Amino acid sequence: MANRCQHLFEKIREAKEKRLKELDLSNHWNTDAKEKLTEIPAEVFELEWLEVLNLRCNQLTTLPEAIAKLRQLTSLDLTNNQLTTLPEALAKLRQFTSLDLTNNQLTTLPEALAKLQQLTKLNLSYNQLTTLPEAIARLQHLTSLNLNHNQLTTLPEAITKLRQLTSLNLSHNKITTLPEALAKLQQLTSLNLSYNKITTLPEALAKLQQLTSLNLNHNKITTLPEAITKLQQLTKLYLSYNKITTLPEAIAKLQQLTKLNLSYNQLTTLPEAITKLQQLTSLDLSHNTIEKPPPEILAKGIKAIQNYFRQLEVEGTDYLYEAKLLIVGEGGAGKTTLAKKIEDQNYQLREENSTKGIEVIQWRFPMENEREFRVNIWDFGGQEIYHATHQFFLTKRSLYVLVADTRKEDTDFYYWLNVVELLSDNSPLLIIKNEKQNRHREINELQLRGQFTNLKETLATNLATNRDLEKVLEQIKHHVKNLPHIGSPLPKTWVRVREALESDARNYISLDEYLNICEQNGFTHRKDKLQLSGYLHDLGVCLHFQEDPILNKTVILKPKWGTDAVYKVLDNEKVIRNLGNFTRFDLANIWCEDEYATMHDELLRLMINFKLCYEIPRSQEKYIAPQLLSANQPSYDWDKTNNLILRYTYDFMPKGIITQFIVVMHELINEQQCVWKNGVVLSKDQTKAEVIEYYGKREIEIRVSGHHKRDLMTVVIHELDKIHNSYQRLKYDKLIPCNCYAICKDSQEPHFYPFETLRKFVADNQEGIQCQKSYQMVKVSGLIDDVIKGGKERFFVEQLRVEPNYPQSPQISSNININLNQAQEQNQIRQKENNSMSTVNQYGYGDNVGGDKVMRDKIGTQINNSQNLTQAAKDIKELLNQLSQEYSNTAIVGVKAVEEIEQKPKLKARIINALKEAGSEALEKAVDHPAVSIVIAAAKGFMDT
Structure with missing residues (x-):
């Protein structure tokens, strides 16, 4: 062992020679099991003056009785080892104040533990405990107890006797009920009971008057008792992933509440009392079925919700009976005929030209309450060129009609049902089956219904004779009137402005004109006016891109005007002939009508926003619409040696993913040579990435070759994942290639592992996985490291962003959150050895660059205590401390901190300035928290972007 762990023995000798009071024998950096301690060296027990001993991330299975010799020890960290029992001798360490036994194999605790009378912090998370000894009740100075990720089924009575306890974490256990005795913990400020099986909350919970944070995520709670509203000091309340159906009005009493998470419940309404929580800054109501306020308002956050209720109260309530009906299907199926027949049943059939883009017809019918219902019918062109634009116009909370021509039998039902669902x-x-010449066609409706829950009816009609047309119209009326948003109360001013905009004959108006219309109809606050335009934009009633510096100055009243302009370009013969290439001069000819005369900049920006075209870099205003590019893949040289390969496969693949990607990445296309309709070759820093869509196989494959393969692969993955995330229901697998030396390492056809499988392996601490081609075992962490920049750390940060409550092992956390002192020592060693320093690219993780000068150019190396640095460090530390109380997992803390910093522009700016002035090392020294490495990495990323 001496040879294998020489670096640790050097630390022990140094501690002996200098009589150091702290000794760090942890193995944060080392993933090689051979380099880890399997027993504590006897020399350690000679250091009787030691106060702090860190043995994290080794492979200790037992603690020797000799541990009792370290009588001065106050803190012992045994996180991430393989201990199954604790020795009685531990009880002799009477100075102990902190004991961390996270991630071991403990099933029981010795009674002797109760003799550690000075203990204030005890961490027993990630073990196999099913119960706690009654003797633990004697730890009367204990203030923090962490028992998350164990096998507890009840809250041990002994815990309720720990009267000094301020923080109690019982998440990820199997607790079903909470005892009334819980009320005895009068000093408790933080209580985490997430990921259990609790169905009801006891009234006694109201007696925990010092409680500031209560986490009940992932339980089976159905009702929220009013007693909870007596927790007057509560600032954070987490109730996501339960079965709560209503909120009590008394929730308004929680006046200190700043964060409330109610996502993934069964709420249908939100009480107005929520607006009385004046300190509330974060409210998550996602994945409920709330109809009041409308989901478009809910999505905008607490301020928008408060404004909505305030306007309802001040202005009174009205209702908007208006909906969108979208007709889709293959070209020539009869979509336009159906739209005309809905508008006028007496419409006579004629030879219809194929719809170019979208036609919009308005249909009105009377309701039982004598109000008029308005339906905006959108008739979509069936040509494939329009399919890539569906994602911009197929809106939520609309009724869809799929028209099928029974003579042709060419309707791809699975394609259209998938598109609408997605x-x-x-x-x-x-x-609606259009039975031309009364030709009947059977479809497997039972099978379709089993796969698509949104399929409501299958109806047949003959549009030439109007057979059963009345039944079709009745069903359309029924379903359109029962859409979720119909009948939702809206402030009267909203309804008046909507009617004023609808009666305006113009295609678009300036923002100032829109604001004036709002003023004339009772609006007084600018933010309320913009909230309404955002609501109407989300509904597809009008278009107002508030975040775009060009488009935000215009409100498009008739969306069809904008879509017609876009399709005029995509349908233009010259543009098609030129394989998607066009110029400003071409646009002047295409948009020559008076209605477009002064709006060329805005319309071009609309196309760019929709990722339908891009400007060729360093060209004289030349553009490309990639969906019109040649389908032929150009010939180019490719070095097949030592490639990185990644593959995406899709359950259903919407059209347009690759063309959107081409638009986003167009600046890396070398002279626009290697780009075609289904793929692109990107070039950056002597590295090339080939990204090809195989639509028939529902697959995108990426190959990367050159000097900085992982850097470019990370960029490609990042941008593709952003596109994927824009589709809420998209199901796909990210496949990581095998790197076994026998077959896969340099193969163009390696074995692939699903990303989700690797994630589960790492979470379960499984180091190896078998290749199904060579049958060799390969390291899971190495698979991820080989492909994605930042390796396992980035892998888990990405997952935590999507799934912030993912139950992650502390072994992973320790790999993400490295000890900062060690990080600084490693950096100094690298500097001395004149190796390349580690900076961080815009994606947040290390990037080897040549020489110290690059580092200086990036963030500066002069360390000073500027005001920016001091304030940034202080703010980050405070933020991290707050998050630590909410989450037991330090990796989650780091990720959540990054997310919050992103939403705090002033703090983000201070971090950037501090890094520029002082360099990353100063900030790392200023903030002593295990999650800070992620925050620092993200901060450097902020700078680069």
């Missing part, structure tokens, strides 16, 4: 968040859909 892009409209499962909006209701009717299949």
Whole structure:
């Protein structure tokens, strides 16, 4: 062992020679099991003056009785070892104040533990405990007890006797009920009971008057008792992933509440009392079925919700009976005929030209309450060129009609049902069979219903004779009137402005004109006016891109005007002939009508926003619409040696993913040579990435070759994942290639592992996985490291962003959150050895660059205590401390801190300035927290972007 762990023995000798009071024998950096301690060296027990001993991340299975010799020890960290029992001798360490036994194999605790009378912090998370000894009740100075990720089924009575306890974490256990005795913990400020099986909350919970944070995420709670509203000091309340149906009005009493998470419950309404929580800054109501306020308002956050209720109260309530009906299907199926027949049943059939883009017809019918219902019918062109634009117009909370021509039998029902399910968040859909010449066609309706829950009816009609047309119209009326947003109360001013905009004959108006219309109809606050335009934009009633510096100055009243302009370009013969290439001069000819005369900049920006075209870099205003590029892959040289390969496979693949990607990445296309309709070759820093879509196989494959393969691969993955995330229901697998030396290492056809499988392996501490081609075992961490920049750390940060409560092992956390002193020592060693220093690219993680000068150019190396640095460090430390109380997992803390910094522009700016002035080392020294490495990495990323 001496040879294997020589670096640790050097530390022990140094501690002996200098009589150091702290000794760090942890193995944060080392993933090689051979380099880890399997027993504590006897020399350690000679250091009787030691006060702090760190043995994290080794492979200790037992603690020797000799541990009792370290009588001065106050803190012992045994995180991430393999201990199954604790020795009685531990009880002799009477100076102990902190004991960390996270991630071991303990099933029981010795009674002797109760003799550690000075203990204030005890961490027993990630073990196999099913119960606690009654003797633990004697730890009367204990203030923090962490028992998350164990096998507890009840809250041990002994815990309720720990009267000094301020923090109690019982998450990820199997607790079903909470005892009334819980009320005895009068000093408790933080209580985490997430990931249990609790169904009800006891009234006694109200007696925990010092409680500031209560986490009940992932339980089975159905009702929230009013007693909880007596917790007057509560600032954070987490109730996501339960079965709560209503909120009590008394929730308004929680006046100190700043964060409330109610996502993934069964709420249908939100009480107005929520607006009386004046300190509330974060409210998550996602994945409920709330109809009041409308989901478009809910999505905007607490301020928008408060404004909505305030306007309802001040202005009174009205209702908007208006909906969108979208007709889709293959070209020539009869979509336009159906739209005309809905508008006028007496419409006579004629030879219809194929719809170019989208036609919009308005249909009105009377309701039982004598109000008029308005339906905006959108008739979509069936040509494939339009399919890539569906994602911009297939809106939620609309009714869809799929028209099928029974003579042709060419309708791809699975394609259209998948498109609607994916892009409209499962909006209701009717299949209407247009039985031309009364030709009947059977479809497997039972099978379709089993796969698509949004399929409501399958109806047959003959549009030439109007047979059963009345039944079709009745079903459309029924389903359109029962859409979730119909009948939702809206402030009267909103309804008046909507009617004023609808009666305006113009295609678009300036923002100032829109604001004046709002003023004339009772609006007084600018933010309320913009909230309404955002609501109407989300509904697809009008278009107002508030975040775009060009488009925000215009409100497009008739969306069809904008879409017609876009399709004029995509349908233009010259543009098609030129394989998607066009110029400003071409646009002047295409948009020559008076209605477009002064709006060329805005319309071009609309196309760029929709990722339908891009400007060729360093060209004289030349543009490309990639969906019109040649389908032929150009010939180019490719070095097949030592490639990085990644593959995406899709359950259903919407059209347009690759063309969107081409638009986003167009600046890396070398002279626009290697780009075609289904793929692109990107070039950066002597590295090339080939990204090809195989639509028939529902697959995108990436190959990267050159000097900085992982850097470019990370960029490609990042941008593709952003596109994927824009589709809420998209199901796909990210496949990581095998790197076994026998077959896969340099192969163009390696074995692939699903990303989710690797994630589960790492979470379960499984180091190896078998290649199914060579049958060799390969390291899981190495698979991820080989492909994605930042390796396992980035892998888990990405997952935590999507799934912030993912139950992650502390072994992983320790790999992410490295000890900062060690990090600084490693950096100094690298500097001395004249190796390349580690900086961080815009994606947040290390990037080897040549020489110290690059580092200086990036963030500066002069360390000073500027005001920016001091304040940034202080703010980050405070933020991290707050998050630590909410989350037991330090990796989650780091990720959540990054997310919060992103939402705090002033703090973000201070961090950037501090890094520029002082360099990253100064900030790392200023903030002593295990999650800070992620924050620092992200901060450097902020700078680069």
